Amino acid sequence: MTRVVITGAGTINALGHDVAKTLEAMREGRCGIGPLEMRDVDRLSIRIGGQVRDYEAESVFNRQQLALYDRFTQFTLLAAREAVAQAGLSFAGELANRSGVVLGTSGGGLTTQDENYRAVYEEGKNRVHPFIVPKLMNNAAASHVSMEFNLKGPSFTVATACASSNHAMGQAFQMIRSGLCTAMITGGSESMLCFGGIKAWEGLRVMSKDACRPFSATRNGMVQGEGAGVFVFESYDHARARGAEILAEILGFAMTSDAADIVMPSKQGAARAISGALKDGAIARERVGYINAHGTGTAANDKTECAAVADVFGTHADKLMISSTKSMHGHLIGGTGAVELLACIMALREGVIAPTIGYEEPDPECALDVVPNEAREAEVDVVLSNAFAFGGLNAVLALGRV
Template sequence: MTRVVVTGLGAVSACGIGADALWLAAREGRTAVRNVSFPKLPRQSVPKAARITDESFEMLLRGAQVRFQDRAAILALAAAREAVAQAGLTDADFGSQCGVIVGSGLGGAETIDRNFTKFIETPTARLDPMSVPKTMASSSASWIAMEWGVTGPTYCISTACSSSSQSIGLAADLVRSGAINSAIAGGTEALLFDSMFACWEALHVMTATECRPFSLGRNGMVLGEGAGVVVLESLEFAQERGANVLAEVVGYACTNDATDLLRPSAKGAADCMRRTLQRSGLKLSDIGYVNAHGTGTIANDQAESQALREIFGEGLDQVAVSSTKPIHGHALGAAGALEFIVTLCALREQIAPPTINFLDVDPRIGLKPVPNVALPFSAPAAMTNSFAFGGINASLVVALADRPN
């Protein structure tokens, strides 16, 4: 079976522009969650989110076509450019043997928000004539394909918070099957706008204080935005090009709880991790770090910790587990890709980033993640989880490419 490797990373997040900015913030436990305000939301009850700074976004606009691109597509293209540049792909490497799989939970939220606001305030006003192509969830994947002339399979996976993890997993499967030589894969999300934020407030899952996954006193998640993109290749293709291999994708699986649209299932999460590990061919003891979905909500953290205990048993105490969402925010459709990048970097440096804001172990779940300060570990592989609304689960296992067999 063809081995699938990662040769390029790209990210845009509230932590800054670039995969390095994301990883350094995660490793150092430096949060990008800030006070935000929404002028058209007079009763805003959640004061914080992980929003990309205006200065960073201004830099991205220099290479954008704002007439035709929503904020989500602009972020995706910036992340893809970084990943493709690091991979060293040339014009000859694209075409029909390259694919694009880039997901988004919603798509063009900025355009949706602006147009409906304009329509409500001034019904006779002319709306943006490019609204439809800008709001399509698949827009980002298409822009990436056009940028490099990728004529191979192109998909937009839209499965809420697991969108980009499934995108990376599906891309890896396509490469592993021999259907394509390489893929540009990941996800993007940008919905920190008045009407969208109001909808999330109405759901009552966000914290008004601090996001503290798995901790005693946790009371909700914090929204973020961003894009994460990786370049995947068959090992043979990467070696032929003389590419620098960063790591290997050895396991991926997805499951559906099929029980509840919003309440997570420990069984579904455990089934997903179990299948992923079976496909990887690794031993449980090979996993030294798990980047948890870890939203900081009471129900999610309880279900995930139960699932982790079911999979790892007593060995869970020897695995470094953390959630980095309090640092870069929950970027929804982009979350899995951002966390995949963090997981890969953690594996390469053998440093588990911390779960910041952690207070104490919740006796109801009995899990102590890496608390507040990064922790060294020694292992050849790491796992990252994405457990989404709709009961859609995805897990990925990444391993050191030069690990001993």
């Protein structure tokens, strides 16, 4: 099996427009969640979110590009440019043929859909822009990334709700490990913070009106975010041969299905995904020092996830650190696992564990070390990134230091 490493990372999210600013915010335990700024916000009962602020698309993309790029595609391209620049790769010849892009998203061009539903149903217009379909389709971001960077290998989009990014990155990992590809651009993005997107989530009654407080006894729901996280995955031998800086190694991956309920999480399904990632990477439980939790801040998810971790790790669970950065940047749905992978890389490279902010009161059903409110310095060799989605679809990545 080919070893797989990460050689580039890029992001834009509520904490920052690049990786450096995002990691700085995570180290400081800064909150990117605030009042929503959008049309008809007064008609919403949920009026907070992890919005990307101080962003002007017109300063980055021209009119022709904006006619094709939904907000989720814009975020993806910005993050991809940062990741590829850090990796220092130029895709040409055989490398282009053996490189592709796998991205995760849940809603795709939801902002474009929302705007055009308004135009047709509210404003009574009978025509829409001819490029609406290629702008809103879920694979738009992946296709534009493949075109911008000349990626001619396997390229597609994964849509598995909140696990989309982890599933996408897992697929990219397996393609390189199997020898099918040399390098892959992977990660995910989401931009659901539009009126229709929030109104739909309101109906589930799982949203908080004031803050995201994962694992705290006072938690009262999740908070949506938006943005993208994109990475360059590459074979270890190829990266070493060209002298690339290696950020981390992907050690293992597993995915499971609860096959139980469309919205309620399953301890058994989550535990099988966690233990599967350890088995896939031949990782002893005692080597894991940190888990970036799915940690949505809902009553059901947090206690179920803690129970799954306790089941898999046994007595070692008491020595684990587990935190949810959703408390800072919000839940990016299909893009969430990608942004959260940055916290995993920071833990491995810098020895800094991102905190769970907003933590107020211990919950006996979440009796793990959740790194409350302040970042912590700790040396870890192996970390996990959990993603457990509506539909009972679970995906867990294991990363290690090289």
